Amino acid sequence: MRFTLNGTDVEIDVHPMRRLLDVLREDCGLTGTKEGCGEGECGACTVLVDGEAVVSCLVPFTQVEGRSVETIEGAQAQALQRAFMDHIGAQCGICTPGMILAAMSLGADPTRKQMQEALAGNLCRCTGYEAIFRAIRAAKRASRTDAQRAPA
Ligand code: FES
Ligand code: FES
Secondary structure (H helix, E strand, O other): OEEEEOOEEEEOOOOOOOEHHHHHHHHOOOOOOOOOOOOOOOOOOEEEEOOEEEEHHHOEHHHHOOOEEEOOOOOOOHHHHHHHHHOOOOOOOOOHHHHHHHHOOOOOOOOHHHHHHHOOOOOOOOOOHHHHHHHHHHHHHHHHHHHHHOOO
16 A cells, blocks of 8 residues: 655555554554544644644555655654643643644644644643643744745
């Protein structure tokens, strides 16, 4: 079966019903995607499929055949990663890759409500959402500033 993983075409021999989460972690060695509940409730296993955030513990591999999957290892999310560190948006870190991938769908100047909606399926037990929202706001601000500075 073929799919694109973080921009690279991959051919892999796995059972079509194997969970995408397991394929990523065990067959592809990308352990940045975390398992929390394993039941679609916590968002720790969030990845992007064709740019859309999905919980990989509920996705049989057959559903991503021929599609593009991005994980925290390949996502262009440096500004968000830096901001989560700077604003103490992560403590144990289990939820962090999923939070960052879910936050990638937000626009350049997200409102509180938009952030709440984007992260509604992502649970954090230790940091608290205020620090996470601060980190997202700071990252989006930094990205806007970088874009304004970029030569036309
Ligand atoms: S591990 Fe997938 S949603 Fe919790
Ligand atoms: S940082 Fe520990 S669950 Fe979010």
